[in-house]
Amino acid sequence: MHNKTIAELSAGLKNGDFSSEELTRSFLARIEKLDPQVNSYISVTTDEALSQAREADKRIAAGNASALTGVPIAQKDIFCTNGVKTSSGSKMLDKFIAPYDATVVSKFNQAGAVMLGKTNMDEFAMGSSNETSFYGPVKNPWDLTAVPGGSSGGSAAAVAARLAPGATGTDTGGSIRQPAALCGITGIKPTYGRVSRYGMIAFASSLDQAGPMERTSEDCALMLNAMAGFDERDSTSVEKDVPDYTASLNDDLKGLKIGLPREYFGEGLDSEVAKVIEASIEEYKKQGAEIVEISLPNTGLAVPTYYVVAPAECSSNLSRMDGVRFGHRCDNPADLEDLYKRSRGEGFGAEVKRRIMIGAYALSAGYYDAYYLKAQKLRQLISDDFKKAFEQVDVIMGPTSPTTAFNLGEKSDDPVTMYLSDIYTIAVNLAGLPGMSVPAGFVGQRPVGLQIIGNYFEEARLLNVAHKFQQASDWHQRAPENFSD
Amino acid sequence: MEWEVVIGCEIHSQLATKSKIFSGASTAYGAEPNTQACAVDLGLPGVLPVLNKEAVRMAVKFGLAVGAELTKRSVFARKNYFYPDLPKGYQISQFELPIVGIGHLDIELEDGSTKRIGITRAHLEEDAGKSLHEDFHGMTGIDLNRAGTPLLEIVSEPDLRSAKEAVAYMKKIHSLVRYLEICDGNMQEGSFRCDANVSVRPMGQKELGTRAEVKNLNSFRFVERAIDYEVERQIDVIESGGKVVQETRLYDSDKGETRAMRSKEEANDYRYFPDPDLLPVELEDDFIEMVRSTLPELPDAKKERFTEQYSLSTYDASVLTASREMGDFYETVVTASGGDAKVAANWVMGDFSASLNKDNKEISESVVTAEMLAGMLKRIADNTISGKIAKEVFEAMWNGEGDADTVIDKKGLKQITDSGAIEAIIDDVINNNPKQAEQYRGGKEQLFGFFVGQVMKATQGKANPGQVNELLKKKLNS
Numbered sequence: 001m002h003n004k005t006i007a008e009l010s011a012g013l014k015n016g017d018f019s020s021e022e023l024t025r026s027f028l029a030r031i032e033k034l035d036p037q038v039n040s041y042i043s044v045t046t047d048e049a050l051s052q053a054r055e056a057d058k059r060i061a062a063g064n065a066s067a068l069t070g071v072p073i074a075q076k077d078i079f080c081t082n083g084v085k086t087s088s089g090s091k092m093l094d095k096f097i098a099p100y101d102a103t104v105v106s107k108f109n110q111a112g113a114v115m116l117g118k119t120n121m122d123e124f125a126m127g128s129s130n131e132t133s134f135y136g137p138v139k140n141p142w143d144l145t146a147v148p149g150g151s152s153g154g155s156a157a158a159v160a161a162r163l164a165p166g167a168t169g170t171d172t173g174g175s176i177r178q179p180a181a182l183c184g185i186t187g188i189k190p191t192y193g194r195v196s197r198y199g200m201i202a203f204a205s206s207l208d209q210a211g212p213m214e215r216t217s218e219d220c221a222l223m224l225n226a227m228a229g230f231d232e233r234d235s236t237s238v239e240k241d242v243p244d245y246t247a248s249l250n251d252d253l254k255g256l257k258i259g260l261p262r263e264y265f266g267e268g269l270d271s272e273v274a275k276v277i278e279a280s281i282e283e284y285k286k287q288g289a290e291i292v293e294i295s296l297p298n299t300g301l302a303v304p305t306y307y308v309v310a311p312a313e314c315s316s317n318l319s320r321m322d323g324v325r326f327g328h329r330c331d332n333p334a335d336l337e338d339l340y341k342r343s344r345g346e347g348f349g350a351e352v353k354r355r356i357m358i359g360a361y362a363l364s365a366g367y368y369d370a371y372y373l374k375a376q377k378l379r380q381l382i383s384d385d386f387k388k389a390f391e392q393v394d395v396i397m398g399p400t401s402p403t404t405a406f407n408l409g410e411k412s413d414d415p416v417t418m419y420l421s422d423i424y425t426i427a428v429n430l431a432g433l434p435g436m437s438v439p440a441g442f443v444g445q446r447p448v449g450l451q452i453i454g455n456y457f458e459e460a461r462l463l464n465v466a467h468k469f470q471q472a473s474d475w476h477q478r479a480p481e482n483f484s485d
Numbered sequence: 486m487e488w489e490v491v492i493g494c495e496i497h498s499q500l501a502t503k504s505k506i507f508s509g510a511s512t513a514y515g516a517e518p519n520t521q522a523c524a525v526d527l528g529l530p531g532v533l534p535v536l537n538k539e540a541v542r543m544a545v546k547f548g549l550a551v552g553a554e555l556t557k558r559s560v561f562a563r564k565n566y567f568y569p570d571l572p573k574g575y576q577i578s579q580f581e582l583p584i585v586g587i588g589h590l591d592i593e594l595e596d597g598s599t600k601r602i603g604i605t606r607a608h609l610e611e612d613a614g615k616s617l618h619e620d621f622h623g624m625t626g627i628d629l630n631r632a633g634t635p636l637l638e639i640v641s642e643p644d645l646r647s648a649k650e651a652v653a654y655m656k657k658i659h660s661l662v663r664y665l666e667i668c669d670g671n672m673q674e675g676s677f678r679c680d681a682n683v684s685v686r687p688m689g690q691k692e693l694g695t696r697a698e699v700k701n702l703n704s705f706r707f708v709e710r711a712i713d714y715e716v717e718r719q720i721d722v723i724e725s726g727g728k729v730v731q732e733t734r735l736y737d738s739d740k741g742e743t744r745a746m747r748s749k750e751e752a753n754d755y756r757y758f759p760d761p762d763l764l765p766v767e768l769e770d771d772f773i774e775m776v777r778s779t780l781p782e783l784p785d786a787k788k789e790r791f792t793e794q795y796s797l798s799t800y801d802a803s804v805l806t807a808s809r810e811m812g813d814f815y816e817t818v819v820t821a822s823g824g825d826a827k828v829a830a831n832w833v834m835g836d837f838s839a840s841l842n843k844d845n846k847e848i849s850e851s852v853v854t855a856e857m858l859a860g861m862l863k864r865i866a867d868n869t870i871s872g873k874i875a876k877e878v879f880e881a882m883w884n885g886e887g888d889a890d891t892v893i894d895k896k897g898l899k900q901i902t903d904s905g906a907i908e909a910i911i912d913d914v915i916n917n918n919p920k921q922a923e924q925y926r927g928g929k930e931q932l933f934g935f936f937v938g939q940v941m942k943a944t945q946g947k948a949n950p951g952q953v954n955e956l957l958k959k960k961l962n963s
Binding site: 201368 | 530565567572573627754764
């Protein structure tokens with residue numbers, strides 16, 4: 001059952017081929033047996049999952065099941081889940097039991113999905129390798145000496161290792177797409193404002209966006225159908241109708257204009273990765289797509305811009321972790337200042353502290369104009385690049401990440417090199433556009449992801465473009481050797 | 486040397502919305518600690534603010550009332566600092582683009598002239614919670630009921646030149662926000678709080694002196710005292726060769742002095758930046774016009790009308806329009822009594838206001854309604870009671886003994902207007918005081934008052950004074 005897609009599981013449940021309880025038990029058993037190798041889960045919610053599964057079975061029997069009723073999924077541990085530990089990968093929230101459900105979580109609950117547990121992640125979503133997690137690094141199921149990418153590394157690894165048919169992720173600078181690429185799965189970061197951020201522990205509020213991570217584009221469409229939509233509790237969510245993302249999956253690609261930004265194929269891109277991407281572009285040509293070379297001239301500014309905007313916002317967003325009302329509190333504080341300093345000093349890891357310091361610096365009096373304000377201006381230039389590009393083309397394609405998964409520990413002492421692994425994904429967040437990563441091949445045994453970027457609210461088109469590729473390829477069906485049966 | 490005092494005010498006015506500015510929790514005062522703080526107010530991980538449109542409407546209403554430029558696209562910013570009663574570690578406020586821009590307000594000075602005070606800006610922000618230091622044995626309790634309550638911070642230009650002007654300005658704002666029904670103005674509960682920026686400079690000097698910000702002024706009396714103290718202090722510092730330091734000072738009402746806050750309490754770089762969780766507030770013209778159409782008659786216009794319509798003095802008119810409730814009360818009394826507007830003004834400003842003050846009551850809490858007072862004035866007008874007896878009737882009404890007719894009836898206060906009855910009493914009085922009658926008739930006319938007093942005493946004050954005078958004169962002179 002674990003090799004089936006969500007679409008197949010959904011059909012099987014409705015057919016009565018198996019019950020949600022059986023399905024859930026089988027995944028729980030796999031997690032128990034195999035996850036110690038991968039470390040993709042922070043919490044496994046066995047009892048809750050089984051009780052949700054039994055409810056789902058009743059609902060299926062009663063004939064009012066949705067596409068996701070009874071389907072087990074995993075939630076990134078960044079989403080608040082009522083009564084369940086929600087750590088965001090941090091010691092700071094190691095004992096935090098959320099007293100409410102994130103909007104994304106309650107939407108899945110309403111759809112009748114079963115939550116298997118909460119997946120591992122970089123601390124507060126700050127990282128590209130899942131090595132900053134308080135709960136230890138996640139291993140890449142394709143090669144246990146490699147990182148799975150981050151920050152949604154637990155979700156990506158769990159799906160790749162068949163420890164969940166689908167999972168949620170969040171993407172601030174590539175945190176869905178980069179781990180999807182490195183773990184050989186499919187993931188989509190929707191347009192900023194498409195999915196509610198309520199109950200999602202904020203990293204950088206103007207960039208954060210939740211999305212699904214599955215093995216196929218079709219499964220992403222099913223999951224996004226449940227996740228997307230306006231939420232009155234999130235002022236930045238957009239009041240716009242949600243289409244049925246599965247409806248246009250099979251649309252013909254003849255005449256589709258694909259832009260290839262020359263900046264995405266230059267220096268820094270691994271030549272083997274480039275070959276894989278070029279081969280996948282050939283497939284699109286075969287399907288009748290037209291290739292247009294384009295330029296996104298400000299691409300080089302994306303990483304420096306991001307590393308001002310995101311830390312600035314996070315320095316403020318994480319201020320609430322002060323040891324006063326919830327979260328880690330130091331022992332025997334001498335006074336208020338001691339309480340703050342030690343609680344935060346002990347609760348946060350090194351990368352989080354680094355970003356808080358960068359952000360506080362960028363916002364401080366005398367530096368605000370030179371850093372934060374300048375970064376906002378650059379952000380506009382980066383958006384304008386895309387705007388011009390989408391006057392010419394329908395979608396933009398390129399590599400998701402410049403390399404395949406790197407080795408555990410390889411970049412963990414060199415933050416700047418680590419930051420550059422998101423060089424192709426970050427601009428998409430700065431512009432607020434939807435972006436997707438699709439399995440496109442391998443270099444050795446490590447997967448390569450093809451990134452597809454669309455215009456605002458064109459998720460349906462991205463899913464269609466990805467689905468048609470998957471109809472003609474089997475990269476997304478391959479399983480890592482140790483986790484295939 | 487002669488010194489000029491320069492004062493600017495910041496007023497925090499709590500907006501009278503039912504729910505908080507960024508959450509659905511209630512803003513009601515006085516609930517058990519932390520029972521009116523929801524997940525958003527607690528700043529739990531993952532929560533997001535959603536702007537309460539009522540707060541925007543109220544801010545716009547204020548802006549229109551002070552003739553201000555409204556910012557079509559105002560922005561909420563985060564003011565970052567750590568404090569236990571500030572749950573998110575930042576306060577959501579407005580910084581560079583406040584919703585209300587430059588406006589003005591006219592105040593009256595003691596000499597009867599008016600002075601225009603500039604309003605720099607007014608912006609929306611959320612209040613913090615409260616730290617409670619008593620009853621926690623060396624620890625601090627945090628009550629977040631107030632966290633997220635909407636505030637409108639109204640900032641004036643440094644146009645005020647004395648403590649008295651500052652108080653007049655604050656009272657005017659206080660009256661205005663209550664007229665507009667955007668703030669209950671309750672200073673004890675902290676719904677209306679003032680800070681004053683005070684500096685002094687040699688008379689004639691153009692540049693401003695260094696200012697100190699005086700905080701914690703929760704009554705108009707304290708405002709005046711604190712500013713006077715602060716002015717004296719600054720002049721002393723300069724005249725003894727020192728320099729005024731720019732700092733925040735707290736007013737200690739027990740000692741009647743200001744003291745500098747510890748530098749730690751204020752040495753903050755707030756690292757303001759636009760709050761990415763909230764969209765800019767876009768004000769549509771239609772919305773502004775809709776709010777404009779709800780503006781009530783404002784204090785200055787009402788005062789003007791009172792002097793014309795009711796022929797009141799400027800002084801009476803300004804007392805009667807000091808609050809919207811007072812103006813409404815007065816007008817109801819005049820209309821319902823159908824009588825003399827000046828008499829009504831005297832009663833409202835006199836016995837009625839004195840009773841409110843004595844019992845520390847608001848008009849809305851008064852047992853004596855405008856209709857009841859009007860009913861009593863009618864009985865004065867139709868001679869059922871005299872003005873003197875009316876004071877007794879009023880007091881009985883104030884004590885809850887019913888309306889004027891009930892009191893008059895129950896206490897038998899109806900004026901004696903039967904001239905036969907009054908004549909009989911006058912005859913008695915004259916007969917009982919033959920010596921005085923003789924003296925009066927002999928030219929000692931000042932004894933007339935004695936006879937009036939005797940008659941009134943005999944009638945327990947119920948005789949119609951006009952009739953008594955007339956009949957007494959006739960009898961004594963016959």
